[in-house]
Amino acid sequence: MNWDDYRYFLAVARSGSLSRAGQQLGVDHATVSRRIKALEEALGIKLFHRSPGGYSLTRDGEALVGMAERMESAAVQAEGAFSGSGRESLSGPVRIGVPEGVAAYIVVEAAQALCERYPKLEIQMIALPQRFSLAKREADFAISVSRPQSGRVKIQKIADYDLHLYGAKSYLAGHPTVRQLSDLRRLRGIGYVPDMIFDKELDYIPLIDPGFRPHLTSTSVHVQLEAVLNGAGVAIVHDFMAERHPDLVRVLPEEISFTRTFWSVVHEDYAEVERIRVCVNEIVEHMRKRLRNRPGQAVTSI
Known part of the structure; x- marks a missing residue:
């Protein structure tokens, strides 16, 4: 029995798709299908339910996952124990x-x-x-x-790293001076799309002021930064990113500061x-x- 067949099995079990498994393994979906079929025939069981929505594990398939993962772990540990560490061998x-x-x-x-x-x-x-x-x-x-x-x-x-509220000098010059948190409501907020924030540590805006809401949002921190640089509003930006852009200015740095x-x-x-x-x-x-x-x-x- 070929260990590679189990690699293909785990890739499909984890992705639920022949094409995604193939992308992970660097082969086409037909090769993945062939290897899954070979493993099913060798074991004499059906491993997946096939449907237009993808591949889902059968009861036998679910039982095999744990065994296959132990085989995978042993293979990885063997690689770690016997692989070289020189310039040419690290690949x-x-x-x-x-x-x-x-x-x-x-x-x-x-x-x-x-x-x-x-x-x-x-x-x-x-x-x-x-x-x-x-x-x-x-x-x-x-x-x-x-x-x-x-x-x-x-x-x-x-x-640790720090973040502050930033705006472009040109944008801030065209708006009333910000002296306190309530003044932020006169500015356009930029931030993450609220219902698509994947980690609670990134949900900064509610911690600033309940009345300050972003009206320009993106899932990408780079889109947010470009919006700030273009004078579209103010946003929470990593200090290590802001330091490369001399046009950016911290807004209320004493009141608005985050460490993550x-x-x-x-x-x-x-x-x-x-x-x-x-x-x-x-x-x-x-x-x-x-x-x-x-x-x-x-x-x-x-």
Whole structure:
């Protein structure tokens, strides 16, 4: 019996789709279908219910998931125990689930350094506004803004980071001076789409003033930043992002200031795989250095 068949089985079980499983495995959906059929024939059971909506596990399929995951864990542990650690031997893909703001402004620097140091390494940064399931292997490790409360994961605090309310000088110059929180209601708020905020740690606006509501919203922190730079309004922006834009000004910095934390989260099975361990260590250390000693000019405040 071929272990690869179980890899295909787990990919379909986790994604619910032949095409999505194929994308994860780097093959077409016909290959995935063929491998699933081969495994069903070898075991003499039906593993999935097929429907237009996708693939769902049968009772036998649900029972097989745990066994297949133990096989997967053993394979990963073997890789971690016997893989080399030299410049030439460190190779293969490492998928990182990371918030898009820190991905673009900080993590990409560490990823570049890793690629230059280890030419055979493949860094895949998934910078989407969502939580990543390490149990479903959506990422090899994740950088999170909230500490996971459960799961077979190893967690470490990376660093704290600060956020303030920012507006463009040109926008603020065209509006009455903001002296207190109630004055914010004269400004256009920019923020996340309220019902699509994937992590409560990102829900800043209600903490500022109940009467201050965003009227321009996006799921993307980069869209929010561009809107602020274009003079569309004011938004909560990471300090490490704002420092690169001299036209931005902090608004009521004493009254409106947030501190959040980045966490590194790695599945226990993958923590000692050499390429993943090296990437985690180097990215974490780079983030700590950048967030501790942020470059750039002092940001003006009003």
